[in-house]
Amino acid sequence: MVEAKKYRVRFAPDNLSIEVPAGTDLHRAAAMAGLELRSGCGGEGTCGRCAVLIKEGKPQVGQGNLGAKYRREGYVLACRTLVTDDLVVEVPATSRLSEHQLVVDKIGKREILAEQEADPLARYPIDPFSRKIYVKLDPPTLTENTSDLSRLLVKVRQEIGREDVRIDLDTLRALPETLRQGEWAATVTVSDYDGNSEIIRVEPGRSEKPAYGLAIDIGTTSNVVQLVDMSTGVIVDKRGTYNRQARYGDDVITRIIHAVDGKDGLKQLQDAVLETLNDLIDSLLAAGELKPEDVGYVVTAGNTTMTHLFLGLNPRYIRLEPYIPAATSFPIVRAKDLGLHVHPAAPVLSFPAVASYVGGDIVSGLLATDIADAGAVSLFMDFGTNGELVLGNREWLVTCSCSMGPCFEGGGIAFGMRASPGAIQRIKIDPRLFDVKLSTVGGDNPRGICGSGLVDSLAKLREVGIIDRAGKFQEVKSDRRREGTDGPEFVLTWGREAHGGRDIVITESDVKNLIRAKGAAYAAVRSMMRSMSIELDGLDRVFVAGAFGNYLNVRDSVEIGMIPDVPPEKYQFIGNSSVKGARVALMSKKAWAVAEELARKMTYLELSVDPGYMDDFMSALFLPHTDMSLFPSVRR
Template sequence: MQKVQFKIKGKRTVDLVATDNENLLDAARRAGVMIDSPCNGNATCGKCKVKIVSGQVKTTETRHISEEEAAAGIVLSCNSNIIGDIEVEVPDLASSFVNEMQITDLSKNENDNIKHVRKKLIKNGMTNASRLWSEVIQLPLPNLEDNIGDEDRLKRYFKQNLGYNDIVMSLNVMRKIPDAFREKEFLIEVVYLKRRDVAEILDIKPANGNKPVLYGIALDIGTTSVSACLVDMNTNEIVTKASMGNAQVKYGADVINRIVYSQKSGGLENLRRAIVDESINMLIEKLVKATNIAKEDIYEVCAAGNTTMNHLLLGINPDYLRREPFIPVINDIPEMKCLELGININPEGKIYLAPSVASYVGGDITAGVFAVPIWIREGFSMLVDLGTNGEIVFGNKDFLMTCACSAGPAFEGGEISCGTRAVPGAIEQIYINDSDLRPFYNTIGHQSPIGICGSGIIDLICEMKRTGIIDGRGRIDRTLDHPRIRFDEYNIGQYILYSKELDNGSRDVYITEIDISSFIKAKGAVFSAIYTLMESLEMPIDVLDDIYVAGGIGTNLVIKNAIALGMLPDIPVEKYHYIGNSSMQGCYLALTLTEGKDKIREISKNMTYMELSVYPSYMDEFISACFIPHTNLKLFPSVEY
């Protein structure tokens, strides 16, 4: 047995007794120490670096560790085994997740889309009100002539005065009745959900003379990040929004790696706790502190996540999602109490999870389609959601076809050497000067660069291709002699955007040929999925009236650059609309429109899923698309080469 001390940089220490030759990353996970591991310990991403302060580990040489880093004691934790007592210094990843948690307004694109769609849905007959309601009620005082029970008295009021046939409530709510009724002489406030002719009572309290306070949360549970907006259910106003990284990232950047980890002893519970305790509940804490409200005043959560995220949230074994024939345990999840999942709002508060369609088309897509909305249009439209998976929905009011491709986390900065989510300090826009190959860029929040987010990666690779730094395969021109171009000991090329040496910076920010190759595969997966879906219906690309692009790729996505790289079809730019987080927008609309949740369920039932892996031509299309912009240049007539 070996003694291991993890020193979390600048914060705390954690002691652990490890077995001989135990993997260092596994030991850290067992100790509850968060180490970034997008590839789930496969030694391919190079992001689980730690420093051995004292003692030794058995490790192997890797391209991810330079000679200088190795000399300083830096190792990949997934590639190292414990052979003696050691002290290990690890980055404070948990705190960085909290620090990256942003309290923000919705972007202009998101706000504009919500307002536009909401008006359209109301015009199409939806009710401009939520199911959540509050009434201040003066019940008749009981006496010898009117001596019915308290619950019957409330039921009578709801039937005679509000038109409900019945009320239902839990035992916990019943226990509140006697004292709540009598504190203000039967003047009470009742919070309830409207369920057609039945009222489900969520709370009963003495009326305090103030306006009833009701809040709901729209929640997007993404593979890479989790976002929430707090909604005043009296006014339908979005009070504030928060987002942070999904804490499950320490167990893998994509759903497949997390599914694999879930099969380890305790893995499924670790993943469930990471999303509930370390992500959702932390966001709720941030929201209530920022707005000075009580968690008990939040009564409803409308959430959307992909099919794997739903299974992990519920603690349901997701292993069969990745095994042919790719079958989910459950698609249409019944509404339940947040308390059952450990989500910290009012104990009677409800959570609705948008239903999935298939293993790789989840509730985030059904909610997103609701927010576009393709499903009420005469013309043909498409939703392209660019996340860890790329999901495509095509159709109109008569039909909806959908498919998904495994894009990997590149669009959100994952598994890119200097990739990051779209947070302050992320480089989001880039231009390279033709004459001297010098980069110019903007960062989110105008802060010092910390990395490159999805929109910045698209700009950068497009600019590198335009200026001749790379060829159509993503290979850097070996004849270029330039201080911003370098090659490591493995002859892997890099282009440097920002560095200590050239820019007097605090860190190096660069992109490598391996990063570019990963991105080309991701963009190839998306385009080939779009092309195959349209081809299967024998419809040309130019039949599309609109393409809505969603996802956490970054608000400054330049569509013409995405087209130039061969990621999106070459149709007029004005037909494209970047709408941001369509999943959370759909959840907000479902919270604030009476029929919203039922409509999302109806949309999910009406979507036809196409499994690309069994479609004969998909792999050929994918290989053809793994080039900038494409091996078939006729598909991109507007792109200059």
């Protein structure tokens, strides 16, 4: 058998080299070299996001969605380009799956909701799932000759006041030496495993380190890990990055298809998310000078599909009518079964889901608020690729989900991106000259537009008359308003000021996509309110969570008809509520019990069988809405 010819590919400017067999596609070659490229279509050549520039060599270039201008300049789509020569490839920043830096932006203005600071933990009794106790044992003698374990268990039972204490086998193996090494003083990590107390670690003597746990949000687009000191509940450190499953597609549906259609698809997706999480964990541990063994508990929250993929469960029937998940409450597992870089015996809890499209992240989000404890009627909105909503109070809760598409997270938008450095987050347009002032995440040169910037753009383009209420571009006197390859567009930033030198534009089809997304969300709000006979003035509070970086301009969001027109003071922005709820659960067994109850008791509304939803959706495809009485504060 002849071995396939190999070629060397060098990626600039990173200067990463890799030798790959002939016929490997560039997307894969980049991944092998340790460089993650963007992909929204799973390698179909339709999203146009993995464009790279061939500097040297002649690859075999396939078809795909890339403008003629770029092709002429030597750009190709990495996923459709096969290595058939030694290559030097330049990877522009816009094609990279870059580090998702968490935005901590504090803007004090009233109508811009910065994240709330109150600690949701305050509402629950502190009773963490994992704790460390220091014990001093009496050394054994010829008369006091019970086993090492019995000696330890007696003390531990006394300390924690529980009888049901067990020990993990590996810990037991090391126990005799550990106890003697510490001269019969030891620090014991006790974690709760399915209702039982289990000793998962014994350290000799007195350990200075507290018990650590991880609160994890497994989002479709980004993952966040918080390292929590379980003796105090303090967040020691946190990290976030893109979910590497993105290389198999932007949304849950594409990923489900990948998981069930291909060979090893499910395994690939599970590995991708575990890799992502392990990188974050490694980085947290390195920064805190900790070892994996120091982390004795993990709580994760994710939507139903993400939890399925994380645990390696078959997600196929989530996608197919009547949309049935394998499970809504998930077994507790050990870190070693998944390969997480924490203590091998550390229990891993996954938040229970309500239904296929209302997942554990929402249940977790509720824990992070007091919606389920208060008499006031609250609306909870989590905007992402899917919008999930909860309406109710301590007596009743209804929930539903709607497909918003990926556009508020940057997908399907010409210059869309997530809220990472360089993302345009706020804009102002001069009503006469149409000059644009903008601010970006981190103050970097503009790279693209993130969710909050898109909301802002829509509102401002409308306000100054560049688009009409139906989202159609109007003729205005400005060279920023021009005809692009895909129809009318408006230039937000000229190439000379932008990262990468390309003009950053928002196109008419972007606008239409955004209107559909916000329309879907608002229609879901309407359908849910209608089903409970709640009018606008019946909403006491509105919580907004999700993908908009760390703040949302309420005025603009109302102006475009994405969120209900209630006074700004009723709004609270809670950012990534999913990871917050995970931390609450980590620190309070009571809170976890509440979460399990919430997941059971929430009433799920299936919008696809609600005959009014389509009408609501059609009426919401307008800025703000065709029923202006729903938006009394919007200027006419």
